[in-house]
Amino acid sequence: MTLADAQPQALDFECETGNYHTFCPISCVAWLYQKIEDSFFLVIGTKTCGYFLQNAMGVMIFAEPRYAMAELEEGDISAKLNDYEELKRLCMQIKRDRNPSVIVWIGTCTTEIIKMDLEGLAPRLESEIDIPIVVARANGLDYAFTQGEDTVLAAMAHRCPKGSAVVEESEKQERGNAITSLLNFGKKKEEVVAEESEYHDHAPLVMFGSLPDPVVTQLTLELKKQGIKVNGWLPAKRFTELPVIDEGYYVAGVNPFLSRTATTLMRRRKCKLIGAPFPIGPDGTRAWIEKICSVLDVEPKGLEEREAKIWANLEDYLEIIRGKSVFFMGDNLLEVSLARFLIRCGMTCPEIGIPYMDKRYQGAELKFLEQTCIDMGVPMPKIVEKPDNYNQVQRIYEHDVDLVITGMAHANPLEARGINTKWSVEFTFAQIHGFTNARDILELVTRPLRRNNSLKDLGWDKLVKEEAKV
Amino acid sequence: MKLAYWMYAGPAHIGTLRVASSFKNVHGIMHAPLGDDYFNVMRSMLERERNFTPVTASVVDRHVLARGSQEKVVDNITRKDEEENPDLIVLTPTCTSSILQEDLENFVERASLSTQGDVLLADVNHYRVNELQAADRTLDQIVQFYIQKARKNGDLLEEKTAKPSVNIIGVSTLGFHNQHDCTELKRLMADLGIEVNEVIPEGASVHNLKRLPQAWFNLIPYREIGHMSAHYLEKEFGMPFVDITPMGVVETARCIRKIQEVLNAQGADVNYEEYIENQTLHVSQAAWFSRSIDCQNLTGKKAVVYGDNTHAAAMTKILAREMGIHVVWAGTYCKYDQEWFRKEVSEYCDEVLINEDHGAIGDAIARVEPSAIFGTQMERHVGKRLNIPCGVIAAPIHIQDFPIGYKPFLGYEGTNQVADLVYNSFTLGMEDHLLEIFGGHDTKEVITKGISADSDLGWSADGQAELNKIPGFVRGKVKRNTEKFARERNITEITAEVLYAAKEAVGA
Numbered sequence: 001m002t003l004a005d006a007q008p009q010a011l012d013f014e015c016e017t018g019n020y021h022t023f024c025p026i027s028c029v030a031w032l033y034q035k036i037e038d039s040f041f042l043v044i045g046t047k048t049c050g051y052f053l054q055n056a057m058g059v060m061i062f063a064e065p066r067y068a069m070a071e072l073e074e075g076d077i078s079a080k081l082n083d084y085e086e087l088k089r090l091c092m093q094i095k096r097d098r099n100p101s102v103i104v105w106i107g108t109c110t111t112e113i114i115k116m117d118l119e120g121l122a123p124r125l126e127s128e129i130d131i132p133i134v135v136a137r138a139n140g141l142d143y144a145f146t147q148g149e150d151t152v153l154a155a156m157a158h159r160c161p162k163g164s165a166v167v168e169e170s171e172k173q174e175r176g177n178a179i180t181s182l183l184n185f186g187k188k189k190e191e192v193v194a195e196e197s198e199y200h201d202h203a204p205l206v207m208f209g210s211l212p213d214p215v216v217t218q219l220t221l222e223l224k225k226q227g228i229k230v231n232g233w234l235p236a237k238r239f240t241e242l243p244v245i246d247e248g249y250y251v252a253g254v255n256p257f258l259s260r261t262a263t264t265l266m267r268r269r270k271c272k273l274i275g276a277p278f279p280i281g282p283d284g285t286r287a288w289i290e291k292i293c294s295v296l297d298v299e300p301k302g303l304e305e306r307e308a309k310i311w312a313n314l315e316d317y318l319e320i321i322r323g324k325s326v327f328f329m330g331d332n333l334l335e336v337s338l339a340r341f342l343i344r345c346g347m348t349c350p351e352i353g354i355p356y357m358d359k360r361y362q363g364a365e366l367k368f369l370e371q372t373c374i375d376m377g378v379p380m381p382k383i384v385e386k387p388d389n390y391n392q393v394q395r396i397y398e399h400d401v402d403l404v405i406t407g408m409a410h411a412n413p414l415e416a417r418g419i420n421t422k423w424s425v426e427f428t429f430a431q432i433h434g435f436t437n438a439r440d441i442l443e444l445v446t447r448p449l450r451r452n453n454s455l456k457d458l459g460w461d462k463l464v465k466e467e468a469k470v
Numbered sequence: 471m472k473l474a475y476w477m478y479a480g481p482a483h484i485g486t487l488r489v490a491s492s493f494k495n496v497h498g499i500m501h502a503p504l505g506d507d508y509f510n511v512m513r514s515m516l517e518r519e520r521n522f523t524p525v526t527a528s529v530v531d532r533h534v535l536a537r538g539s540q541e542k543v544v545d546n547i548t549r550k551d552e553e554e555n556p557d558l559i560v561l562t563p564t565c566t567s568s569i570l571q572e573d574l575e576n577f578v579e580r581a582s583l584s585t586q587g588d589v590l591l592a593d594v595n596h597y598r599v600n601e602l603q604a605a606d607r608t609l610d611q612i613v614q615f616y617i618q619k620a621r622k623n624g625d626l627l628e629e630k631t632a633k634p635s636v637n638i639i640g641v642s643t644l645g646f647h648n649q650h651d652c653t654e655l656k657r658l659m660a661d662l663g664i665e666v667n668e669v670i671p672e673g674a675s676v677h678n679l680k681r682l683p684q685a686w687f688n689l690i691p692y693r694e695i696g697h698m699s700a701h702y703l704e705k706e707f708g709m710p711f712v713d714i715t716p717m718g719v720v721e722t723a724r725c726i727r728k729i730q731e732v733l734n735a736q737g738a739d740v741n742y743e744e745y746i747e748n749q750t751l752h753v754s755q756a757a758w759f760s761r762s763i764d765c766q767n768l769t770g771k772k773a774v775v776y777g778d779n780t781h782a783a784a785m786t787k788i789l790a791r792e793m794g795i796h797v798v799w800a801g802t803y804c805k806y807d808q809e810w811f812r813k814e815v816s817e818y819c820d821e822v823l824i825n826e827d828h829g830a831i832g833d834a835i836a837r838v839e840p841s842a843i844f845g846t847q848m849e850r851h852v853g854k855r856l857n858i859p860c861g862v863i864a865a866p867i868h869i870q871d872f873p874i875g876y877k878p879f880l881g882y883e884g885t886n887q888v889a890d891l892v893y894n895s896f897t898l899g900m901e902d903h904l905l906e907i908f909g910g911h912d913t914k915e916v917i918t919k920g921i922s923a924d925s926d927l928g929w930s931a932d933g934q935a936e937l938n939k940i941p942g943f944v945r946g947k948v949k950r951n952t953e954k955f956a957r958e959r960n961i962t963e964i965t966a967e968v969l970y971a972a973k974e975a976v977g978a
């Protein structure tokens with residue numbers, strides 16, 4: 001597909017071989033143990049899992065992280081050892097050394113294959129050692145990278161208290177206080193009462209998706225400006241502060257990879273899902289807020305100006321990327337939202353690779369992508385689910401793409417062939433949500449272009465001999 | 471089940487892939503779930519590799535669990551064969567395939583019926599061997615395969631080269647400073663008038679393996695990778711091998727003398743004594759360094775050493791024998807080969823530590839309070855916390871351990887590099903000394919983050935003030951020694967007097 005082609009009427013979906021590089025979903029422990037401060041993540045797997053985590057977490061591993069491997073040995077595989085006793089021994093040790101408020105068991109490929117019944121063992125052990133045990137099967141057989149968070153949050157959704165339970169507890173002045181003070185950013189009671197009146201009278205709303213605390217604050221305040229009150233976040237800073245979720249609550253996702261969590265909240269907790277584009281980029285943020293407003297029957301105000309102001313601030317970056325093309329190889333499920341934002345920035349996008357596409361959960365985002373392509377007068381991207389990296393590299397050569405967003409396995413080899421790349425994993429760790437962080441996304445996207453701009457007269461863009469070409 | 475936070479040696483498939491992807495035009499296909507191709511990231515990042523890492527996965531997913539992976543594996547092998555025409559495809563099992571117990575051998579046979587290149591199944595079991603053992607085995611397996619193939623085809627080259635020649639065996643990708651070591655070894659061989667017949671596996675073509683028997687001998691620079699191949703070649707062709715790691719001045723000389731012996735036994739009539747003397751006295755600076763007053767200041771200082779067998783053993787000998795440093799303990803994570811390690815280092819250190827648990831290693835460091843640590847990245851971080859400098863001498867390593875500049879650990883240039891490393895690690899010998907004499911200039915707040923140091927004692931203002939005058943790099947140690955002194959005497963508050971009393975009593 002080139003720019004000259006006629007614009008297709010709808011998005012084109014394809015599915016390839018699934019031979020692509022991505023992180024194992026157990027990597028979610030790296031950011032979730034930091035987010036949930038009183039948690040401990042126990043990954044029940046092999047040396048392979050441990051080696052991956054140790055290397056992928058980089059220097060974090062030296063900071064005594066609240067995670068560990070329960071490394072399975074031959075005796076565990078052949079069922080010579082008793083799973084329950086073994087897990088009990090390790091969890092007791094964790095309790096003694098770290099005293100967490102929750103232990104999250106991450107099931108891996110091996111526990112799947114040997115059919116270790118983690119869900120069955122957990123409740124027994126939980127009552128024996130008196131620490132909640134949450135089981136998430138975040139393995140490489142079923143999921144890719146960020147979907148790991150989805151499995152953990154879906155499991156946590158079951159642990160969110162019901163309103164009735166909290167009323168009882170708040171009489172004991174425990175959880176209630178924690179929640180009130182969290183939601184009100186530590187303000188005093190009188191101020192809180194005064195503040196309540198600033199909110200519209202709408203049905204309770206809970207957000208889901210793990211974001212760094214500053215971003216949580218930013219998005220919460222953004223909604224507050226519209227008079228919308230966020231009753232809680234899944235996950236909260238501490239496991240003991242998981243939000244109340246009652247039947248009939250509204251829930252909204254902040255990330256595109258949370259489809260299981262969404263399903264769990266709808267089916268098991270009887271919540272109503274607000275299907276909106278995701279708050280990535282100023283366009284996405286505005287659409288996200290507008291959708292929430294419309295569902296809660298609130299008239300949004302000042303959003304257009306707010307968005308325009310953010311765009312105006314981005315102009316120096318937009319100049320660099322306007323008219324350039326971007327290719328997503330696909331590995332973290334943020335691809336559609338990022339592509340939509342970059343198309344709005346003036347880029348073209350021949351292909352969006354993505355590990356897994358939930359057309360229902362991402363429905364609003366996909367529509368928004370279509371609309372954006374029409375508005376900007378550019379061809380619709382081809383969305384390639386379960387991509388094949390080898391074929392993609394051939395297509396990248398064909399399209400002569402200006403920027404490839406890809407994993408670290410391909411970045412250096414592509415750079416050596418004169419192709420600009422941005423390492424995709426950075427988008428999952430950087431702050432990219434909300435109006436405030438739009439600049440950060442573009443900072444990442446333009447970095448290779450700016451860097452290579454300053455090197456461009458040196459004649460060093462192709463650093464492999466021709467025959468070495470794949 | 472074992473609670474583990476950190477591991478020193480990786481899983482078996484990493485070893486196989488390191489060897490396979492070191493060869494030219496050999497492709498590794500992992501039988502693994504999505505996400506296990508992390509090897510590619512490491513190679514691309516750590517080695518800043520310009521080419522695509524020749525490793526792909528034949529993905530094991532739900533579908534495969536239900537129906538078996540035969541079709542998929544066979545397809546993936548034949549597809550790779552067409553796309554990239556590799557000489558050899560190595561099917562690499564992982565922890566997952568170890569428990570699925572599919573007949574991978576059979577898939578390989580089926581696939582090789584329709585491939586141009588050869589196909590092998592790496593004979594490694596996740597639960598039995600680690601990265602290093604697997605690398606050794608895979609190399610041996612490939613060597614044997616091509617020797618036998620050549621024999622069958624009648625094109626095995628057994629006649630020795632006219633001039634003395636060597637195969638260098640065991641240089642591989644993601645090996646600690648292997649690329650630089652390889653260059654240094656080639657230089658050394660050139661100096662000695664020895665032709666390099668083949669270097670394997672790094673950069674080698676499998677077609678050349680049939681030429682291995684032409685060399686006069688094999689050089690195995692690293693303890694961990696290459697021994698199996700060397701033994702095989704010795705058994706098949708009577709090829710002698712030299713497995714003395716030429717790291718450090720004394721060991722390099724020993725290695726060269728052994729080479730001399732091996733060559734002369736085959737009628738070469740070489741004498742390297744003059745070369746050794748000239749290199750030792752004039753080319754390598756290490757011998758001179760050990761005489762210089764810098765090194766004098768290191769005399770009797772305490773160090774601990776930890777790493778793989780090769781580097782920890784060599785380093786221990788260098789420190790103790792060539793620099794007069796007191797190695798309190800030397801340790802290795804190569805448990806499976808511990809006898810060798812004990813034998814190598816026993817006479818050069820007070821204690822030998824065989825342990826794969828980084829917590830135990832950290833505690834052993836905290837207990838000993840050495841002036842410097844020589845270990846892996848993990849020990850470097852322990853050192854950071856305890857305020858003890860650390861020189862990194864072995865994997866696991868980070869990107870900064872893949873320097874662009876020339877930094878071999880082996881050969882005569884290697885001795886210079888090691889001397890620098892040691893000297894810089896000991897907080898700049900002379901400077902340390904002068905700081906101690908003049909009371910130091912470091913007034914940073916003292917932060918004790920001792921791993922096993924529990925501080926339940928109070929420090930008076932004047933005690934704290936005195937403590938702050940002590941140079942930063944020894945302050946933690948002084949603090950802990952003083953507290954130990956106080957605790958033994960039931961002193962609850964540490965004043966300046968107590969501090970000095972402790973110093974006199976225990977030499978804190």
Ligand code: SF4
Pocket residue numbers: 024025026045046048049050052107108109110138139140141503504505506565566
């Ligand atoms: S893919 Fe499976 S075996 Fe590999 S690291 Fe992930 S959970 Fe472990």
